[in-house]
Amino acid sequence: MSGDHQTLALLLFSVFIAVTLGITTWVGRNRQGSAEEFYAGGRLFSPMENGFAIAGDYMSAASFLGISGLIALFGYDGMLYSVGFLVAWLVVLLLVAELVRNCGRFTLADVVAARMAERPVRTAVGTSSVTVSVLYLVAQMVGAGSLVALLLGGTSDTARSWTVVGVGALMVIYVSFGGMRATTWIQIVKAVLLMAGAAVLTVLVLAHFHGDVNALLHTAAERSGHGRDFLSPGLRYGESWTARFDFISLGLALVLGTAGLPHILSRFYTVPTARAARRSVVWSIGLIGSFYLMTIVLGFGAAALVGSADVRASNASGNTAVPLLALVLGGGEGSTGGTVLFAVVAAVAFATILAVVAGITLASSASVAHDLYATFRRPGAEQRSEVAVARVAAVGVGVVAIALGLLAQDLNVAFLVGLAFAVAASANLPALLYSLFWRSFTTRGAVWAVYGGLVPAVLLVLLSPVVSGGPASLFPGVDFQLFPLENPGLVSIPAGFLAGWIGTVTSSGPPDEARHAETEVRSLTGAGAA
Amino acid sequence: MEKEAGPDAAATRLDDPWYDAPPPGWGEPDGAAGFAPDARTGPEMVRHPHSAADVYVEVQRSAAFREVRRRYRRFVVPASAAFLLWYLAYVVAATTAPGLMARPVVGALNVAMLAGLGQFLTTFVLTWAYVRHARLHRDRAALELRWDTQEMTRGIGR
Numbered sequence: 001m002s003g004d005h006q007t008l009a010l011l012l013f014s015v016f017i018a019v020t021l022g023i024t025t026w027v028g029r030n031r032q033g034s035a036e037e038f039y040a041g042g043r044l045f046s047p048m049e050n051g052f053a054i055a056g057d058y059m060s061a062a063s064f065l066g067i068s069g070l071i072a073l074f075g076y077d078g079m080l081y082s083v084g085f086l087v088a089w090l091v092v093l094l095l096v097a098e099l100v101r102n103c104g105r106f107t108l109a110d111v112v113a114a115r116m117a118e119r120p121v122r123t124a125v126g127t128s129s130v131t132v133s134v135l136y137l138v139a140q141m142v143g144a145g146s147l148v149a150l151l152l153g154g155t156s157d158t159a160r161s162w163t164v165v166g167v168g169a170l171m172v173i174y175v176s177f178g179g180m181r182a183t184t185w186i187q188i189v190k191a192v193l194l195m196a197g198a199a200v201l202t203v204l205v206l207a208h209f210h211g212d213v214n215a216l217l218h219t220a221a222e223r224s225g226h227g228r229d230f231l232s233p234g235l236r237y238g239e240s241w242t243a244r245f246d247f248i249s250l251g252l253a254l255v256l257g258t259a260g261l262p263h264i265l266s267r268f269y270t271v272p273t274a275r276a277a278r279r280s281v282v283w284s285i286g287l288i289g290s291f292y293l294m295t296i297v298l299g300f301g302a303a304a305l306v307g308s309a310d311v312r313a314s315n316a317s318g319n320t321a322v323p324l325l326a327l328v329l330g331g332g333e334g335s336t337g338g339t340v341l342f343a344v345v346a347a348v349a350f351a352t353i354l355a356v357v358a359g360i361t362l363a364s365s366a367s368v369a370h371d372l373y374a375t376f377r378r379p380g381a382e383q384r385s386e387v388a389v390a391r392v393a394a395v396g397v398g399v400v401a402i403a404l405g406l407l408a409q410d411l412n413v414a415f416l417v418g419l420a421f422a423v424a425a426s427a428n429l430p431a432l433l434y435s436l437f438w439r440s441f442t443t444r445g446a447v448w449a450v451y452g453g454l455v456p457a458v459l460l461v462l463l464s465p466v467v468s469g470g471p472a473s474l475f476p477g478v479d480f481q482l483f484p485l486e487n488p489g490l491v492s493i494p495a496g497f498l499a500g501w502i503g504t505v506t507s508s509g510p511p512d513e514a515r516h517a518e519t520e521v522r523s524l525t526g527a528g529a530a
Numbered sequence: 531m532e533k534e535a536g537p538d539a540a541a542t543r544l545d546d547p548w549y550d551a552p553p554p555g556w557g558e559p560d561g562a563a564g565f566a567p568d569a570r571t572g573p574e575m576v577r578h579p580h581s582a583a584d585v586y587v588e589v590q591r592s593a594a595f596r597e598v599r600r601r602y603r604r605f606v607v608p609a610s611a612a613f614l615l616w617y618l619a620y621v622v623a624a625t626t627a628p629g630l631m632a633r634p635v636v637g638a639l640n641v642a643m644l645a646g647l648g649q650f651l652t653t654f655v656l657t658w659a660y661v662r663h664a665r666l667h668r669d670r671a672a673l674e675l676r677w678d679t680q681e682m683t684r685g686i687g688r
Contacts, residue, residue: 076624089653090653093660094656228632231640232642238625278661517586518583520599521679
């Protein structure tokens with residue numbers, strides 16, 4: 001990559017950072033620090049704004065660069081991700097969004113704890129929410145470091161480390177000074193940039209083939225070196241039964257985990273009503289769906305125009321497929337068009353990372369302050385002080401994420417995103433669905449559902465090939481691998497649901513009918529909603 | 531996705547989620563502006579519950595609420611089961627039956643491609659169907675229940 005790319009890309013990065021810091025300052029003035037303002041941005045965003053923000057929160061650099069790259073390398077098997085990431089939104093739309101908006105105030109634990117003994121349930125759900133957020137955050141931070149290094153050509157360790165520190169510092173500034181309002185606007189700006197960038201590249205790819213998708217697919221198959229196999233499943237996940245079950249496990253985690261991601265759920269509190277939450281999800285399904293359709297075109301486009309071999313040569317996991325494609329579409333290395341498009345793609349990827357990490361940092365600071373701290377503080381402390389705690393928690397989360405990001409930057413942490421989804425699906429989703437839909441659900445059931453999903457998910461990963469026992473493991477030297485799959489979802493998701501059921505049927509006291517009535521009436525009508 | 535309302539467009543305008551539901555007490559000094567008592571379809575207001583908990587139990591047992599709940603569940607339970615099964619079938623077929631999935635259909639498109647695009651299509655269609663169902667069969671009744679419930683809980687110690 002030449003110096004021109006770097007200069008232009010760095011310029012665009014700086015512009016984006018300046019704009020986002022401007023948003024943060026603009027949003028931060030004249031606002032008193034109420035919890036409503038900090039966690040929910042005042043609850044008056046429109047469905048369209050929130051829909052863009054949800055899309056901006058959800059579509060990570062891993063989707064933009066990672067999925068297109070997987071498609072460029074493995075063809076159809078990369079597409080399986082796109083489908084899973086989209087279908088997941090039906091769970092959110094049908095079962096979760098409106099009811100959560102009606103029942104909760106700021107966090108997932110609000111909903112689950114509403115009918116239960118507050119303290120143990122809040123602690124459990126708060127713990128699993130923070131776990132999910134930190135896993136996701138570390139994956140994004142490490143990704144940011146290697147991505148920026150990759151895009152700017154500087155592969156030195158110092159550049160990567162400073163990127164991790166810089167991204168961490170920025171997200172802490174956005175969140176602690178701007179709260180939900182600044183985070184939302186940053187996500188909206190990012191969603192617009194990402195959609196526009198992907199749309200431009202998609203149009204250029206299709207124009208290159210004169211709109212003939214058939215020709216695109218045929219060329220992609222030809223230049224991939226796999227022929228027609230490239231267009232059907234099996235290149236990545238078809239080699240063994242372990243690989244097959246691994247993908248089924250991941251697919252399950254993707255589709256069920258989205259509805260348990262704390263940073264996604266907290267977005268529904270930024271709109272005034274459940275129906276506005278529903279319409280936000282409709283907007284985000286439209287945006288996310290078209291985005292993943294575009295990643296498919298970009299992935300096959302990269303295979304057709306760059307060639308799978310060149311993509312693999314540049315980066316073994318395919319993360320540079322889209323930037324390379326941009327270079328070719330703009331006219332090739334050294335041309336002005338290529339330089340500009342490449343820099344734009346790099347800047348969009350950077351914006352994507354910043355918006356996603358800001359959303360996760362906010363959600364985890366909310367879990368720490370509103371769920372964990374608020375449970376243990378002395379009664380009678382004001383809400384005002386909770387926001388102060390949340391700001392400090394954002395700094396704490398940032399420091400932890402930077403530290404873990406720096407420690408893990410030489411490790412292959414791609415599995416962390418899958419793990420975050422698996423924990424969300426195994427611990428958060430059972431507790432959430434049971435408390436919304438099951439009359440007899442009890443406090444013990446809720447606590448068991450959370451820990452019964454969280455503990456197996458984490459334990460199974462520790463015992464899996466990603467940690468030990470293989471050449472690509474975190475600790476290749478030792479072997480305590482007992483569980484064959486990289487993603488624990490296939491086991492831990494049923495475990496979470498089962499534990500919640502067992503905990504409930506073995507509870508001694510009867511469930512609280514009156515509070516179940518309150519939850520059910522509030523969830524379906526919106527009576528008394530915050 | 532919600533703009534195809536047609537004949538009932540005027541009715542749904544009132545229900546626009548963005549404009550509805552100011553919290554009780556906002557701009558309605560007597561607390562009941564715009565709601566004629568005889569227009570209520572919610573739980574009857576004759577009994578005087580002693581606490582908010584009683585109100586919620588009473589509303590939960592009312593026919594109007596049971597109808598809203600029934601309509602919601604009768605849509606989402608089968609729909610969720612259907613799309614989850616369809617997705618699982620797709621993932622399992624893609625990983626375990628590559629031969630079937632590789633069968634060519636037309637041009638470069640094979641069964642796998644069509645199934646994948648079909649997942650996108652069914653997601654969009656189900657989104658549209660859910661939103662339409664909620665708007666036509668649930669929103670108005672739920673909103674009325676919301677006002678009634680809030681009216682009943684007002685002034686009662688919780």
